[in-house]
Amino acid sequence: MNSPIQPPAGPEIMACHDCGLVHHVRPLREGGAASCTRCGAALYRHKPDSIDRTLMLTLAALILFVVANSFPFLTFKLEGRATTSTLMTGVIQLYEDGMWPLAALVFGATILVPLAKLLATIYVLLPLRFGRRVWGLAPVFRATEIMHPWAMMEVFLLGVIVAYVKLSDLAKLELGIALFAFIALILVMIAAEVALDPREVWHRVGRQTATRSLTAKDSSSLLSCHACNQVCRLTRGRHARCPRCGATLHRRKPHSLARTWALVIAACILYIPANLLPVMTVTSFGQGEPDTILSGVKVLIAAGMWPVALLVFFASITVPVLKIVALIFLLISVQRRSRWRPRDRTVLYRVVESVGRWSMVDIFMISILVALVNLGAIASILPGPGAIAFAGVVILTMIAAMSFDPRLIWDAREKTRDGPQTVHA
Numbered sequence: 001m002n003s004p005i006q007p008p009a010g011p012e013i014m015a016c017h018d019c020g021l022v023h024h025v026r027p028l029r030e031g032g033a034a035s036c037t038r039c040g041a042a043l044y045r046h047k048p049d050s051i052d053r054t055l056m057l058t059l060a061a062l063i064l065f066v067v068a069n070s071f072p073f074l075t076f077k078l079e080g081r082a083t084t085s086t087l088m089t090g091v092i093q094l095y096e097d098g099m100w101p102l103a104a105l106v107f108g109a110t111i112l113v114p115l116a117k118l119l120a121t122i123y124v125l126l127p128l129r130f131g132r133r134v135w136g137l138a139p140v141f142r143a144t145e146i147m148h149p150w151a152m153m154e155v156f157l158l159g160v161i162v163a164y165v166k167l168s169d170l171a172k173l174e175l176g177i178a179l180f181a182f183i184a185l186i187l188v189m190i191a192a193e194v195a196l197d198p199r200e201v202w203h204r205v206g207r208q209t210a211t212r213s214l215t216a217k218d219s220s221s222l223l224s225c226h227a228c229n230q231v232c233r234l235t236r237g238r239h240a241r242c243p244r245c246g247a248t249l250h251r252r253k254p255h256s257l258a259r260t261w262a263l264v265i266a267a268c269i270l271y272i273p274a275n276l277l278p279v280m281t282v283t284s285f286g287q288g289e290p291d292t293i294l295s296g297v298k299v300l301i302a303a304g305m306w307p308v309a310l311l312v313f314f315a316s317i318t319v320p321v322l323k324i325v326a327l328i329f330l331l332i333s334v335q336r337r338s339r340w341r342p343r344d345r346t347v348l349y350r351v352v353e354s355v356g357r358w359s360m361v362d363i364f365m366i367s368i369l370v371a372l373v374n375l376g377a378i379a380s381i382l383p384g385p386g387a388i389a390f391a392g393v394v395i396l397t398m399i400a401a402m403s404f405d406p407r408l409i410w411d412a413r414e415k416t417r418d419g420p421q422t423v424h425a
């Protein structure tokens, strides 16, 4: 591929995102990947034609996105009456039921953020593909990385599956074109994610500087940009900015421990109403009573839907509790300057950071149920206040995990003897 913007020549260094150790970057063989020599985190991969492939996949995803939002998603048939829903129906219904925080959450996670991410990716990659630069490349690309955990289409799809199983013995459900487009959209977006090499994009946005002849002594005076991985020399002055992407530079995330503690404690408090208040009320022919998360699981078991009951129990009850416990454990271990198994603790952190969003499954299931089961006296499902508290728990624990700086785990044992490391493909 031709491009007037050349990748940098000469030695390049990068710091591990998870533990902060500085590595020399070496060219990789075909299909190769480099991981951190200390904590095992993935550093970079060989991804040929990354920008071309990601751009094509993202354009395809945009077309699928339009289809997924324009056609019927699911149709619910009961007693000769039918309700057809699109992706937006659940959002509108939640809003009309007075649950605007949930409506905003479902709208953001399944429609707004995925669309913004697609458009932002195209905005960055299209000009770079033709060797041009447009205004705001760096902040827009930084924003796509921030948006990444908040685009939850695959979690929504799991919610669709749970809702489908739950309704299947009550009524007839028909799958619409939009649902198939939505599944294709998820697969194409995952493929685009896999094809994208952020290092390549950052190279084209701006060169990596300050990389020659580093010694062990230097690595203590280096700062790694958490957004674009540019390694910079530590300068005096309080608000240093990354010369490449403009993000504020910190040696560690500021006030990481205090912030994470505050968010974890808030999540613990919200966890109580999330489990005591009803998350939804199912009414069928005038009968029905409010369900909490736990009683909802019991209903599923009583109906013999074991796999779905286990899935909901795991996603809605086990995962949030384990996540809070794991974060408290990491916080205490860092505060006690523990040297115990830093590598395992880093892996634990990575798991906590990546599984959290899957707890949203129950919220998405509710949004699908309230949209479909809306037949007045025959059958209707209404959301309950517990759902808002539960969504709050999931969001707070997600932000708590993002606030925690895993490099703190390694600080206890580090008296910065480690110079730049060489990684092998």
Ligand SMILES: [Zn+2]
Binding pocket: 016, 017, 018, 019, 020, 021, 036, 037, 038, 039, 040, 041
């Ligand atoms: Zn590492």
Ligand SMILES: [Zn+2]
Binding pocket: 225, 226, 227, 228, 229, 230, 242, 243, 244, 245, 246, 247
């Ligand atoms: Zn940067």
